[in-house]
Amino acid sequence: MNQRFAGKVMVVTGAAQGIGRGVALRAVAEGGKVLFVDRADFITDVAVEAGSPHAVGFVTDLETYEGADAAMAFAVKTFGGIDILINGVGGAIRMRPYADFEPTQIDAEIRRSLMPTLYACHAVLPHLLERGGGTIVNVSSNATRGIRRVPYSAAKGGVNALTQALAMEYAQQHIRVVATAPGGTNAPPRRVPRNAEGDSAQEQVWMGEAVQQVTESSFFKRYGSLDDQVGPILFLASDEAAYITGAVLPVAGGDNG
Known part of the structure; x- marks a missing residue:
């Protein structure tokens, strides 16, 4: 196995399931010391799956600044510093036409898919500066162009802007900030549901419309x-990727969002 992350300390948020879980487990396999961060209490079990003393779980709510700050402090206490932050928290809660979103639902989408990344980037910066540099990878989305999830799209547009502005501001301090923009991705059933209230029959129809749009927008006509x-x-x-910063890489089968 390529040991690209030997000697590196990485914090992966949203590591309990989906893309974040895959990133954290592979980073450990490639030699990293990894803090698996999530608000799901089974995050410690996921870290154990890595089979390494260098994989540690930490439960915190990244929709609060205190939660993000606590995660970074715990990583430093546990591993002695931070070299890499992967921001994997996010995901559309509901799918519906924008006119049908309630104001509280709009707020919830922004809080879920923008604020954890905004908070974590701020909380990690002092530790990267103390380290003399480092890397932040934000997981955005190609859904900045899509249907039935306008608030989520706006949140991910914010992640893209954050990536570019932060990269420009901290390049001279040897901090790289980059992002990927995933398209539709097949994943095992979620242990924590996207929408805790459950989807109505109408919402399931709207979700189907969004899935169809995402699939047809991909050149491959399928999910990744x-x-x-x-x-x-x-x-x-x-x-x-040492000479790449400020970039948002589409990973969506040709659909650049």
């Missing part, structure tokens, strides 16, 4: 796999 997403994220996190 978790491995399709994990590889590019870890490439951007590695020293192989």
Whole structure:
């Protein structure tokens, strides 16, 4: 196994399931010391799956600044510093026409898919500066162009802007900031549901419309796999991408969003 992350400390948020879980497990396999971060209490069990003393789980709510700050402090306490942050928290809660979103639902989408990345980037910066540099990889989305999830699209547009602005601001401090923009991705059933209230029959119809749009927008006319997403994220996190910063890499089968 390529040991690209030997000697590196990585924090992966949203590591309990989906893309984040795949990133964290592979990073450990490639030699990294990895803090698996999620608000799901089974995150510690996921870390154990890595089979390494260098994989540790941490439960916190990244929709609060205190949660993000606590995760970074715990990583430093556990591993002595931070070299890489992968921001994997996010995901559309509901699919519906924008006119049908309630104001509280709009707020919830922004809080889920923008604020954890915004908070974590801020919380990690002092530790990267103390380290003399580092890398942040934000997991955005190609859904900045799509239907039935306008608030989520706006949140991910914010992640893209954050990526570019932060990269420009901290390049001279040897901090790279990059992102991937995944398209539709097949993943095992979620242990924590996307929408805790459950989807109504109408919402299931709207979700089907969004899935159809995403599939047809891909040149391959299909969803990608978790491995399709994990590889590019870890490439951007590695020293192989040392001259890449401020970039948002579409990983969506040709649909650039």
